[in-house]
Amino acid sequence: LPPDKRIGYAVVGLGHLSLEQIIPALGGCKKSKLAALVSGSPEKMKRVAEMYGVTPQNCYSYENYDKLKDNKEVDVIYIVLPNGLHKEFVVRGAATGKHILCEKPMANTAEECREMIAACNKAGVKLMVAYRIQFQPHNRKLRELVQKKELGEPKFVEASNCQSSANPDHWRHKLKLAGGGALPDIGLYCLNTTRFVLGQEPEEVFAYQYSTPGNALFKEVEEVMSWQMRFPGGIIANCSTHYNVHESRHYRVLCEKGWANMDKAYAYKGQSLSRAKADGKMELHENIGLAEVDQFATEIDHFSGCILDNKQPFTPGEEGLQDHIIMEAIYKSAREGKPVKL
Ligand code: NDP
Known part of the structure; x- marks a missing residue:
């Protein structure tokens, strides 16, 4: 225009x-x-x-x-x-x-x-x-692979978004300004991208949360959250997020006849998509190259x-609301030590 x-x-x-x-x-x-x-x-x-x-x-x-x-x-x-x-x-x-x-x-x-x-x-x-990942070509391509069942039925997702932070005075470490720690800031990518890729909503979550005692960074917000989500039909997603380790941002969707993997999944650029497909006793491994765009x-x-x-x-706003409903269930599960139904 x-x-x-x-x-x-x-x-x-x-x-x-x-x-x-x-x-x-x-x-x-x-x-x-x-x-x-x-x-x-x-x-x-x-x-x-x-x-x-x-x-x-x-x-x-x-x-x-x-x-x-x-x-x-x-x-x-x-x-x-x-x-x-x-x-x-x-x-x-x-x-x-x-x-x-x-x-x-x-x-x-x-x-x-x-x-x-x-x-x-x-x-x-x-x-x-x-949610910029939902507009990013490699992530959209992976979603298409999964939803067209090119690798058979999806059964299991592993997703992780971790980084280290150093400044306890930053708003990201103040509960009132951040709303939480690693989960709403970066763990949210695992949650939102898994929902996006599967095109389904979780029915139940189960979570474990930890913050190192005495660490000023994690007085108000969590250091690590590890959680599972069960989707309809029994697909399980195993997700983790950490504020105190070296950067790692990836996910993999394991299907009956292969898997699709995304490295640098939630980064601003440099996404790397690969897949493996079972062919009899052989496994065909392929990197799927796509042009980069400004997300x-x-x-x-x-x-x-x-x-x-x-x-x-x-x-739309409803997409953000749904993630907050699920994050609240994740915190509840971590607090109570038992699965929470959605
Ligand atoms: P920064 O801390 O770098 O910037 C936040 C800005 O908000 C400040 O520079 C300041 O701008 C303004 N501000 C107003 N009130 C306050 C306050 N009380 N404390 C601190 N800052 C205040 O944060 P980010 O830019 O990293 O994050 C901003 C938002 O963007 C967050 O919601 C974050 O989750 C999101 N985000 C999304 C990413 C994505 O990939 N989609 C990546 C990074 C962040 P000024 O000086 O102009 O008033």
């Missing part, structure tokens, strides 16, 4: 994700463009605005954020704040009449997600949760396309 026809985005919160991924990606979008900035750091915002050609009148604080209502250049508000602030800014954003794109995890609790969905419905605006640009343009064509986004 020519620039004057593209959907205008106000990016809220100028942290790592906005500055390193989202704002650069908007420059490469075909249906979307950067229109406004919202920040609590005026000096930083001024520098970013100058760099990307955003006018001073299109720069807002968290206090005058609601004035976006009167800005005709803005069609979408993109919330890229700490998780514990998503609900407030989505609800206030919806009241301006702008469509809302919200980073993952959608909020801190399922109850907050319900409020956010209701606010967007009441205002008649679209709401999408930014952020693809996801943002998807939402713009939904606005231009008046369609429901592929990952």
Whole structure:
């Protein structure tokens, strides 16, 4: 689309994700463009605005954020704040009449997600949760392999998303701002991608949680969560997430006649898809190469396309809510030491 026809985005919160991924990606979008900035750091915002050609009148604080209502250049508000602030800014954003794109995890609790969905419905605006993996070609290809049963019936999923963190003062280690520890931040990828790939919803979960006593990083939020999900027909997913080990991000779907494997599954780039297929006594092993795309640009343009064509986004608010319902069951299971039905 020519620039004057593209959907205008106000990016809220100028942290790592906005500055390193989202704002650069908007420059490469075909249906979307950067229109406004919202920040609590005026000096930083001024520098970013100058760099990307955003006018001073299109720069807002968290206090005058609601004035976006009167800005005709803005069609979408993109919330890229700490998780514990998503609900407030989505609800206030919806009241301006702008469509809302919200980073993952959608909020801190399922109850907050319900409020956010209701606010967007009441205002008649679209709401999408930014699950970029669902727009990433290698992950979409794996999903197609599994759902077309090319490797027979799926029976078992192994998924893991782990990294190490070092700063106990960061909001990710404060319960009120983060909503939890490794699970909602990075374990969520195992949960959401497994649901996406299988195209099914879990019926029961069973979880184990641990935090090293005395470690300042894990005073408020969990260090590790390990959990199982049982899907209809008896498919079991074995998932794990850790905040205190070297980075590892992969999953594998084991099927009756083969398996599909994704390395660097949840990374910003570099996904590596392979599969093995049983052929009599032989095993055929194959790497499936696909072109890389900018996941952020693809996801943002998807939402713009939904606005231009008046369609429901592929990952609407209900998708975020479902993950929070399941995460709450995972915490409950870890607390009580027994399986929890959904
Ligand atoms: P950062 O800490 O890097 O940035 C958050 C920004 O939010 C800050 O820079 C600040 O911007 C603003 N902010 C407002 N109030 C607060 C507060 N009380 N404490 C801290 N920051 C505040 O976080 P990220 O950019 O890594 O994460 C932001 C969101 O994006 C989270 O929801 C996270 O889960 C999600 N995310 C998603 C990823 C994905 O791949 N989809 C990857 C990484 C994060 P300012 O100074 O402009 O006010």
